[in-house]
Amino acid sequence: MATSPNDLLQGTLGLLALRALRDESRHGWGIQQRINQIADNVLSVNQGSLYPALIRLEKQGLIKSEWGTSEAGRRAKYYSLTAKGRKQMDAEAANWRKFATVVDLILETA
Amino acid sequence: MSLLKSLWIALRGYFRRGRAESEMNEELQFHLEMEIENNLRQGMSRAEAERRARVSFGGIEQAKEASRDAWGLRGLADIARDLRLASRSLARSPGFSGTAILTLGIGIGACAIMFSVIHAVMLKPLGVREQDRLVFFWENNLELGIDQFTQSVPNFVDYRDQAESFEALLGITSGSINLSDGNNRPVQASVVNVSAGFSEVLGWPMITGREFTANEDRPGGPDVVVLGESLWRERYGADPNILSRTINIDRQPHQVVGVISEAANFFSEVDVWKPLAADPSKVARDDHWVTVIGRLASGVTIEQAQAEVDILAAGLREAHPDTISGWGAYLEPVYDQVVPAELSRGLTILFAAVGLLLLIACANVANLLLSQALARDHELAIRGALGASRWQIMRQLLCEAAVLATGGTLLSLLLASWGVGLLRLHPQADAMLRGEQIVLNPIVLLFIVGVGVATVFVAGLVPALRVSRPDAAASLGTASRSIGLSARQSRTRSALVVVQVALSVVLVVGAGLLLHSYQQLQQTDPGYRSENVLTFQITPDNSAYGEREHRIGFFNRLKSEIGALPGVAAVGITSGLPFGDGTTSLNVFSRDPSAIAPEDSIQASWRIVDTSYFATLDIAVVDGRGFEVTDNGNDPVIIISRNLAERFWPNESAVGKRVSPGRPDNIYRVVGVVEDIRLQDLTGISERPQMYIPLRHWTGWPTVSFAVQAEVDAASLAGPVREVVQGIDAEQPVFNFNTLEELTGTATRDPQFQSGLLGLFATIALILAAIGIFAVMQTIVTQRTREIGIRMALGAQSGQTLALLFRQGSRPVLLGLLVGAPLLWPIGLLLEQQLFETSAWEPTIFGAAALTILLSALLAIAMPARRALRINPIEALRAE
Numbered sequence: 001m002a003t004s005p006n007d008l009l010q011g012t013l014g015l016l017a018l019r020a021l022r023d024e025s026r027h028g029w030g031i032q033q034r035i036n037q038i039a040d041n042v043l044s045v046n047q048g049s050l051y052p053a054l055i056r057l058e059k060q061g062l063i064k065s066e067w068g069t070s071e072a073g074r075r076a077k078y079y080s081l082t083a084k085g086r087k088q089m090d091a092e093a094a095n096w097r098k099f100a101t102v103v104d105l106i107l108e109t110a
Numbered sequence: 111m112s113l114l115k116s117l118w119i120a121l122r123g124y125f126r127r128g129r130a131e132s133e134m135n136e137e138l139q140f141h142l143e144m145e146i147e148n149n150l151r152q153g154m155s156r157a158e159a160e161r162r163a164r165v166s167f168g169g170i171e172q173a174k175e176a177s178r179d180a181w182g183l184r185g186l187a188d189i190a191r192d193l194r195l196a197s198r199s200l201a202r203s204p205g206f207s208g209t210a211i212l213t214l215g216i217g218i219g220a221c222a223i224m225f226s227v228i229h230a231v232m233l234k235p236l237g238v239r240e241q242d243r244l245v246f247f248w249e250n251n252l253e254l255g256i257d258q259f260t261q262s263v264p265n266f267v268d269y270r271d272q273a274e275s276f277e278a279l280l281g282i283t284s285g286s287i288n289l290s291d292g293n294n295r296p297v298q299a300s301v302v303n304v305s306a307g308f309s310e311v312l313g314w315p316m317i318t319g320r321e322f323t324a325n326e327d328r329p330g331g332p333d334v335v336v337l338g339e340s341l342w343r344e345r346y347g348a349d350p351n352i353l354s355r356t357i358n359i360d361r362q363p364h365q366v367v368g369v370i371s372e373a374a375n376f377f378s379e380v381d382v383w384k385p386l387a388a389d390p391s392k393v394a395r396d397d398h399w400v401t402v403i404g405r406l407a408s409g410v411t412i413e414q415a416q417a418e419v420d421i422l423a424a425g426l427r428e429a430h431p432d433t434i435s436g437w438g439a440y441l442e443p444v445y446d447q448v449v450p451a452e453l454s455r456g457l458t459i460l461f462a463a464v465g466l467l468l469l470i471a472c473a474n475v476a477n478l479l480l481s482q483a484l485a486r487d488h489e490l491a492i493r494g495a496l497g498a499s500r501w502q503i504m505r506q507l508l509c510e511a512a513v514l515a516t517g518g519t520l521l522s523l524l525l526a527s528w529g530v531g532l533l534r535l536h537p538q539a540d541a542m543l544r545g546e547q548i549v550l551n552p553i554v555l556l557f558i559v560g561v562g563v564a565t566v567f568v569a570g571l572v573p574a575l576r577v578s579r580p581d582a583a584a585s586l587g588t589a590s591r592s593i594g595l596s597a598r599q600s601r602t603r604s605a606l607v608v609v610q611v612a613l614s615v616v617l618v619v620g621a622g623l624l625l626h627s628y629q630q631l632q633q634t635d636p637g638y639r640s641e642n643v644l645t646f647q648i649t650p651d652n653s654a655y656g657e658r659e660h661r662i663g664f665f666n667r668l669k670s671e672i673g674a675l676p677g678v679a680a681v682g683i684t685s686g687l688p689f690g691d692g693t694t695s696l697n698v699f700s701r702d703p704s705a706i707a708p709e710d711s712i713q714a715s716w717r718i719v720d721t722s723y724f725a726t727l728d729i730a731v732v733d734g735r736g737f738e739v740t741d742n743g744n745d746p747v748i749i750i751s752r753n754l755a756e757r758f759w760p761n762e763s764a765v766g767k768r769v770s771p772g773r774p775d776n777i778y779r780v781v782g783v784v785e786d787i788r789l790q791d792l793t794g795i796s797e798r799p800q801m802y803i804p805l806r807h808w809t810g811w812p813t814v815s816f817a818v819q820a821e822v823d824a825a826s827l828a829g830p831v832r833e834v835v836q837g838i839d840a841e842q843p844v845f846n847f848n849t850l851e852e853l854t855g856t857a858t859r860d861p862q863f864q865s866g867l868l869g870l871f872a873t874i875a876l877i878l879a880a881i882g883i884f885a886v887m888q889t890i891v892t893q894r895t896r897e898i899g900i901r902m903a904l905g906a907q908s909g910q911t912l913a914l915l916f917r918q919g920s921r922p923v924l925l926g927l928l929v930g931a932p933l934l935w936p937i938g939l940l941l942e943q944q945l946f947e948t949s950a951w952e953p954t955i956f957g958a959a960a961l962t963i964l965l966s967a968l969l970a971i972a973m974p975a976r977r978a979l980r981i982n983p984i985e986a987l988r989a990e
Contacts, residue, residue, distance in 0.1 A: 027140065028137060029140065029141045048168035048172060049168075049176065051141075051173055051177050052173070052176035055177055072147075074143075075136070076137070077136075077137045077140075
């Protein structure tokens with residue numbers, strides 16, 4: 001487990017979840033599917049850590065949740081971005097790109 | 111703000127955690143099912159799909175736990191759990207918990223009672239709107255040494271019309287009237303004449319109708335009255351049509367325009383209110399008899415107002431030099447008048463006393479908690495060894511203190527409302543509490559809760575700090591074998607006992623001093639006979655007895671018919687009884703050569719008395735004679751008291767000398783000298799010498815008091831006396847039936863109240879301290895069972911064992927007495943002014959207090975010690 005991609009994900013799970021909610025509101029499973037889909041299954045989200053992350057995001061006021069009906073007609077909790085969350089996502093994405101670039105640079109020149 | 115917000119979210123989460131839990135379960139369940147369906151779609155078997163879904167999710171319980179952490183509820187949930195744990199562990203030892211809760215309940219309850227009293231008496235004593243803006247507006251005459259005096263009507267009218275610092279100035283005079291209305295027996299009723307607007311200015315609501323209009327408050331205005339609520343309820347059965355009624359006041363019909371709430375009670379209960387209708391043209395400018403209350407205009411300070419009235423007063427002096435030269439104006443906050451320094455000092459002392467009591471109670475609970483915690487030394491050591499942090503163990507103990515304090519606070523509410531009810535049985539306290547003000551108002555409640563929270567820390571912190579540092583190795587290794595308490599813990603507990611004893615010393619000595627002083631006061635000889643004397647008052651109606659001869663005839667008939675009643679020994683009449691209402695005094699000058707310079711005077715109380723007054727009250731005539739029926743004013747005579755006689759003529763008889771009471775043109779010849787009596791101050795400190803004027807000379811005094819010396823129970827004569835009066839004149843009210851003993855008793859009410867309460871507090875303190883000592887001894891005996899067993903097995907006599915225990919138990923008590931001794935210094939200084947014929951450094955009281963404390967300590971030691979004697983050495987050793 002020590003060097004699995006999931007470790008890398010811990011810090012960025014929040015950002016990925018925000019990203020997954022950019023275009024539409026989703027339930028928890030949908031968020032996980034969307035992340036897997038975007039990441040092309042290279043990164044796999046530890047499903048157990050997704051829910052605490054969602055609670056933290058909600059407490060920070062970045063996302064909001066409400067109960068709705070799923071595609072299959074079942075009751076499910078849907079998450080969506082708040083305005084604050086959208087701003088935060090952009091800011092964090094920018095940060096992340098900067099960070100990735102620097103890491104890239106270090107790797108290239110090392 | 112954000113702290114508050116997250117606290118709110120956490121709290122909301124905490125209380126909704128049941129719902130949050132189930133929503134979380136539902137959400138995770140949904141997730142799993144979606145995953146399973148997804149797996150099924152990929153062709154897995156049902157069992158395989160479920161297994162894979164679980165595996166890829168990871169630990170479901172971990173996820174839930176992580177989610178709960180993310181809610182941020184852990185701290186709260188932990189404290190809730192600790193509180194539950196504490197409640198459970200306290201419930202397991204009901205004896206201990208009960209004692210602790212009772213102790214705290216008594217401590218907090220006593221504080222709550224005193225705070226209610228102080229709140230009612232000192233903080234909000236008046237029951238008026240914005241009392242801080244109300245001032246008494248006195249006149250003063252510094253040349254004559256008069257600090258505060260009522261105003262004259264013309265001055266009041268001038269001030270009222272000119273002063274701008276006041277929103278309103280109310281003139282007030284009070285008196286009594288004959289109230290009749292054809293239906294009921296005529297009664298003497300108290301009346302207050304007051305300016306229009308008083309209900310509004312003082313914030314006293316009208317029950318029905320209205321108060322006086324400015325048009326009614328003018329000379330020659332209509333005859334209207336406002337009734338007091340209790341008169342309306344009691345005499346008129348709360349008649350809703352009261353406004354259509356006319357009632358007779360001094361036989362003149364008056365229209366009722368309103369009924370005012372019983373809150374309207376400034377000096378004492380008022381039956382009838384009439385417009386003041388101040389008429390400056392009818393009253394002299396030097397006739398000072400209007401009490402004036404001002405309401406300061408918004409934003410005006412009392413200093414600014416004083417500056418303005420000083421200027422106005424100077425103007426008035428200049429305009430009327432012949433009548434009011436020397437008179438100025440003086441503003442005094444109403445509060446200072448209503449809460450005299452003496453009263454607030456007495457209450458402060460009592461409040462300090464309950465503070466000490468609460469400290470003792472806290473020390474007790476700390477001690478009990480410690481003994482409880484020590485018994486669990488082992489458990490706490492294990493918790494510590496298993497990784498519980500110091501804070502966690504402290505928190506557990508503080509939670510126990512919190513549970514106890516909650517119980518104590520709830521109990522204190524009960525005790526306080528009960529205690530205030532008891533207090534009200536005491537007439538003095540009831541008067542102070544002003545009837546309506548109840549203990550459980552929001553401010554008092556807030557105070558109680560605050561005190562409750564404070565006790566958690568005061569009582570819980572010492573044990574928490576002590577116990578949270580257990581020496582795990584020592585506890586686990588030897589706790590079950592240890593002989594005696596660990597030195598550190600036993601020191602802490604002994605220190606708590608020392609504190610309790612020292613504080614008890616203060617309370618017991620304080621109570622002893624006040625009780626002694628009260629006893630002295632009670633045993634003081636007032637100088638007159640108070641046993642079995644019935645008193646009552648009559649205001650002879652001017653329309654029937656305005657003529658001097660009618661009045662004297664009426665008095666004579668009353669005297670002879672009352673005197674003829676069976677069981678009556680003597681009847682006397684006076685303008686004012688000792689400790690009755692109202693005092694009268696005048697400066698008296700000597701008109702013959704005397705020890706006092708002719709221009710100097712002595713302030714002396716005066717009373718009008720009839721020929722048999724001195725005999726009725728057993729006041730001895732020491733020189734000359736008493737009054738006779740021939741003393742009718744043609745040749746003015748006076749009787750003076752021994753003190754006055756000796757000050758004027760220390761070396762010769764005063765009989766035959768001439769004096770001038772009040773004014774130089776009043777010349778009276780002294781015909782007798784009587785013993786001084788206590789008229790208004792039982793301690794005698796502020797008592798003035800006295801002089802008496804014969805009733806047949808000054809006949810017109812409005813309200814006279816009768817004293818009836820009885821051979822039977824004095825109170826039982828009230829009925830027959832009333833019948834006699836009604837038999838002579840059915841329209842004449844007779845009122846204020848009392849015994850002279852009751853009147854004299856009013857002088858000792860304050861000291862009785864204070865010393866009684868302090869005595870009660872001291873007793874409670876003693877009991878609490880004894881409980882503390884008892885608890886310590888109990889633990890000592892338990893922990894030394896084995897040692898005592900060994901000693902006994904080795905042949906120790908029970909006497910030696912007892913001595914051992916008493917030595918150990920009494921050490922902190924003796925130390926407490928020593929520590930308490932220096933505390934007596936400030937107590938003495940504080941109490942000195944309250945004491946009557948009692949030294950604040952009375953050695954017998956100190957001795958008695960020390961003895962009382964020692965005895966109760968010995969009692970507390972004796973019970974556990976007796977248990978130690980019954981230890982069976984064999985069983986004690988085998989128990990290991």
